[in-house]
Amino acid sequence: MCGIIGYIGKSNACGILINGLKKLEYRGYDSAGLSFFNGNRIKRYRVLGKVADLEAHISSQNLNGNLGIAHTRWATHGKPSVKNAHPHSDCTNSIHVVHNGIIENYSEIRDFLKSRGHRFSSQTDTEVIAHLIEEYKGQGFENALKKAMGELEGAFGIAVISQDNPDTLVIARRGSPMVFGLGDDGYIVASDTQAMNSNIQKVIYLQDNEMVFISKDSYRHLSIEDKPINRELQSIEIKETVMDKKGYKHYMLKEIFEQPETVENAIKGRIDQNDAVSKLGGLEDIIHELKKKKRLLLVSCGTSYYAGLYGRYIFEKLTNLDVEVELASEFRYRYLRLNENDIVLAISQSGETADTIGAIKEAKRRGAMVLGLVNVVGSTISRLTDAGVYNHAGPEIGVASTKLFTSQCVILLLMALLIGRQSYLSYGDGLRIIRSIKKLSMKIKILLEKNQEILEIAKKYAHYKDFLYIGRMYSLPIAYEGALKLKEISYIHAEAYPAGEMKHGPISLIDENFPTVAIVPNDVSYEKTISNIEEIRVRKGRVIAVATEGDRMIKNYANDVIYIPKADEVVQPILSAIPLQLFAYHVADLNRKEIDKPRNLAKSVTVE
Numbered sequence: 042m043c044g045i046i047g048y049i050g051k052s053n054a055c056g057i058l059i060n061g062l063k064k065l066e067y068r069g070y071d072s073a074g075l076s077f078f079n080g081n082r083i084k085r086y087r088v089l090g091k092v093a094d095l096e097a098h099i100s101s102q103n104l105n106g107n108l109g110i111a112h113t114r115w116a117t118h119g120k121p122s123v124k125n126a127h128p129h130s131d132c133t134n135s136i137h138v139v140h141n142g143i144i145e146n147y148s149e150i151r152d153f154l155k156s157r158g159h160r161f162s163s164q165t166d167t168e169v170i171a172h173l174i175e176e177y178k179g180q181g182f183e184n185a186l187k188k189a190m191g192e193l194e195g196a197f198g199i200a201v202i203s204q205d206n207p208d209t210l211v212i213a214r215r216g217s218p219m220v221f222g223l224g225d226d227g228y229i230v231a232s233d234t235q236a237m238n239s240n241i242q243k244v245i246y247l248q249d250n251e252m253v254f255i256s257k258d259s260y261r262h263l264s265i266e267d268k269p270i271n272r273e274l275q276s277i278e279i280k281e282t283v284m285d286k287k288g289y290k291h292y293m294l295k296e297i298f299e300q301p302e303t304v305e306n307a308i309k310g311r312i313d314q315n316d317a318v319s320k321l322g323g324l325e326d327i328i329h330e331l332k333k334k335k336r337l338l339l340v341s342c343g344t345s346y347y348a349g350l351y352g353r354y355i356f357e358k359l360t361n362l363d364v365e366v367e368l369a370s371e372f373r374y375r376y377l378r379l380n381e382n383d384i385v386l387a388i389s390q391s392g393e394t395a396d397t398i399g400a401i402k403e404a405k406r407r408g409a410m411v412l413g414l415v416n417v418v419g420s421t422i423s424r425l426t427d428a429g430v431y432n433h434a435g436p437e438i439g440v441a442s443t444k445l446f447t448s449q450c451v452i453l454l455l456m457a458l459l460i461g462r463q464s465y466l467s468y469g470d471g472l473r474i475i476r477s478i479k480k481l482s483m484k485i486k487i488l489l490e491k492n493q494e495i496l497e498i499a500k501k502y503a504h505y506k507d508f509l510y511i512g513r514m515y516s517l518p519i520a521y522e523g524a525l526k527l528k529e530i531s532y533i534h535a536e537a538y539p540a541g542e543m544k545h546g547p548i549s550l551i552d553e554n555f556p557t558v559a560i561v562p563n564d565v566s567y568e569k570t571i572s573n574i575e576e577i578r579v580r581k582g583r584v585i586a587v588a589t590e591g592d593r594m595i596k597n598y599a600n601d602v603i604y605i606p607k608a609d610e611v612v613q614p615i616l617s618a619i620p621l622q623l624f625a626y627h628v629a630d631l632n633r634k635e636i637d638k639p640r641n642l643a644k645s646v647t648v649e
Contacts, residue, residue, distance in 0.1 A: 043141040044068050045219070046236045047110040047200040049210040049255055050227010054078075054109035055099065057229065061236040062092045062111050067292075067438040068233075069642055070113035072126035075099075076137040076202060077109020083137055083204050087126040107227070107257065108210060110200045112139035118147070119164030129168040131175035132160050135204035138174075140167040141232050142196035142217035150192065170199060182206050183254065186213070190252070190265045196395065198232050198247075210255045213265065214247040218393050218421050221245045221253050221260070223274060228255050233393070234279060234419060235436070243274035246424060277419065291636045293439035293530070297622050298489055301482040303434040303444040304615075307451040308478060317471030318462040319455040323430045330410065332463050334384045337362040338377070338409075340369050340400045341388035344442040344525065348449035349388050350518035355454050355611055359461035359474075372400035379407035386412045386456075390437065390445045392420020401425050414452055416445055430456065439637045441529040443622045446522060447485075450615045454478065477609035481616070484606040488619045491603065495620055498585060498601045499627035505556055509547060510537040510621075512560035513570055515614040520560055523621030530636050531629035540566075540573040548576060556583040558621070559599070562613050563589040574598045585624075587617050 044065030048054045054077045062073055073095045074087030084104065088094045092113065112127035119125035128137040144150070147166035150173060155161070159172045170189065177185035182203055196216030203209065212219050212230045222229045224240035230253075231237055234244065245262065247253065251270060254261045262270040289295035313320050324331065337356055339349035349366045356364045362384075367375065369387070379385070385404040389397045392415035401422065404411050413422045413429030416437070423429060434448040454474070462471050502508075508527060512520035517539050524535040538547045540559070551557070557577050561570045571594075574584055578598060586599035590606050603620040605613070629636050 043070065043115050043232070044113040044236060045110070045139050045141055045198060045200055045232040047210055047212065047230040048227060049108045049257055051107060051257070052226050054106050055104045057238065058109050058111035059092065059096050060238065061229070061231060062095070062113055064236045065113055065233060066092055068113070069440055069638060070115050071121035072114045072123070073112065074126045074128055075109055075111035076128040078106040078207055079104050080106070081207060083202065085128060085130065085137065087123050089121055089123050089126065108202060108207065110137065110139045110202055110210070117143060118166040125163045125165050127167060129163060129165060129171050131171040133175070136171045136174050137202050138167060138171045139200050140170060141198040144169060144193055144197065145195035146193070174201065186211055186252065187265055187267060200230055208256050211252060212247065213252040215249045216395065219247045221247065221255070227257065228260065230255070234277065237279050239279050241279050242276065244277050245272055245274055246419065290630070291439065293441060293443060293636050294626055296437055296439050296444045297619070297626065300444045300447050300619065301485045303448045304451055304482045304485060306433045307448045308455065311455055312475055312479065314472070314475055317468045317475055319459045321430050321455060321459055323428050324459065327428050328463065331384065331460055334410065335363060335382040337364050337384045337386060339364070339366045339386050339388065340372055340397060342369050342394055342396055344446050344522060345388040345390060345449060347518045347522040347525065348446055348453060350521065351450050351515065351614055352453035352457070354515050355457045358611060359457040359466050361464050362460065369394065369396035369400040373403045379404060379409040381408050383409040384412060385409045386414065387422055387426060388414045388449060389422050390416050390442060392417040392422040398422060398425065414449060440639055440642050441526055447615050447618055451478065451481070454611060474609055474611060477612040481608070481612060484608060484616055485619055487606055488616060491620065492623055495603060495623045496627045498603065499624055499631060501601065502556055502585070503628045503631040505554065506533060507555045508533060508535040509550065509555060509557045510535060511540040511543065511557060511573060513540045513566035514564065515610065516560035516562060516617060519614045519617045519621065522618060523558060523625070526622055526625035527628060529642060530625060530639050531632055531634055533628065540570045543573050543576055548580070551577050551580045551582040553581040553583070556585065558585045558587070560587045560617050561595060562605070562617065563592055564610050571598060587620055
């Protein structure tokens with residue numbers, strides 16, 4: 042959510058800023074804007090809508106400058122509007138600020154500044170930053186920035202330019218990511234390396250309470266308390282990502298069909314069939330420590346949380362660890378009594394999820410070992426954790442995650458296999474699981490061939506306004522994720538429940554207008570889930586069943602059946618997720634929803 046890009050150097054800033062914003066569009070936003078020096082004056086342009094609208098808005102202007110900042114906004118304080126779009130400025134329009142995060146004490150600061158005569162033009166928390174710097178600018182621009190940063194409470198990643206300082210770009214961070222990059226013709230700053238171009242060869246990831254003052258040919262890195270910081274630039278290879286749907290109608294559909302490849306990338310070089318064990322380079326140096334641990338806590342949000350719920354069943358089955366799963370947003374409020382015998386595994390697609398970062402810091406403070414599972418190399422979570430594993434799934438543009446969910450599940454299975462084979466998991470069990478994992482990509486391809494069949498089922502159900510998803514054991518997390526996919530992109534109410542909880546409330550909702558999606562693989566819970574389906578059917582509820590290939594009996598209980606290939610019980614849930622993704626996609630498409638960028642949602646949630 043919210044994207045920042047800034048540039049100072051020898052090239053025209055305008056094109057660099059627009060291109061950077063385009064690369065951040067996948068994060069979700071409602072407005073866009075930029076401020077930059079055109080000659081010796083700052084010009085500001087803002088639009089309610091897309092980056093393309095901003096680009097069209099400025100295309101007729103003769104704009105040429107070497108310093109500027111830009112932003113895509115996702116509304117928090119103040120509704121989506123041009124006035125609430127970034128950049129924001131002070132009373133005299135001389136200080137311009139873009140900001141990610143939330144200023145928690147903005148109301149008190151705003152009241153103070155109003156009493157001092159400042160005039161506000163927006164409803165945002167961000168605008169107080171510009172006015173606060175203005176309030177102290179009599180102490181000099183640099184001191185004013187430091188003093189303002191010291192008074193802000195909450196999370197921020199900011200970039201600032203000033204009319205009185207036409208050769209300086211400033212960035213600062215507390216709790217919201219900011220990265221500073223050095224290229225051939227100048228410096229680029231951003232909230233995400235994704236926004237940078239391939240000219241950038243080295244970067245510095247800011248840590249909390251740090252600032253960088255940048256001119257065209259030099260920079261100073263220091264703390265908000267004015268202490269110099271001499272952190273080395275890290276080499277980085279930034280690949281230009283081509284945003285191409287490759288003939289698919291939406292990025293989400295493309296990414297669903299990329300899952301055979303992303304599963305292969307998740308396991309490539311990570312399986313040792315001779316010893317029936319997985320090989321995870323990010324964990325090799327600490328494997329001897331992992332053997333000593335007693336408890337594992339999986340911490341995450343959203344889709345990653347449901348991957349964690351799947352992980353709980355897998356780790357309980359394959360290891361001797363006690364396992365818990367926690368929502369990152371609740372983690373700091375729990376009395377979990379963490380210690381050196383615990384592992385906290387943080388799962389995040391972007392590696393920048395604010396609540397998960399907060400949970401990591403709390404876990405480290407209490408002495409636990411912290412591991413990470415992320416997709417983005419160099420992300421905040423990858424740098425905060427003691428060790429971890431990357432997805433290597435490539436960029437996911439659709440806001441509703443698909444390929445990264447299955448990738449996370451596969452890697453969690455590999456991690457459990459690695460730890461399990463260090464303790465009690467037998468060679469035979471390990472080999473059976475490995476053989477099933479190696480067939481997973483091929484079986485996903487078989488499932489994707491059912492796309493037309495799933496579309497026909499979706500046509501029968503696209504007009505319904507409510508859905509229930511049920512499952513047991515390994516299938517329960519998949520039910521949660523299936524319901525989430527449907528509500529995210531179609532805006533249809535959907536909720537998931539453990540099938541065994543039907544009698545404890547949800548069954549009262551069932552009638553002919555409330556269909557159920559039942560995940561019912563041929564496992565030890567099969568008969569009990571069939572009983573739950575019976576309870577739904579006698580109340581006139583329609584049932585879509587996701588069942589194991591060869592199960593003919595299920596047709597006696599379900600109105601529609603989607604068959605998935607047979608696999609080991611720990612692998613089968615990953616296959617169950619695929620038809621639920623396709624079903625959600627087709628229902629949303631039939632209802633003509635904006636699938637890749639659903640309303641109110643963002644790809645990377647960088648505020649708490």
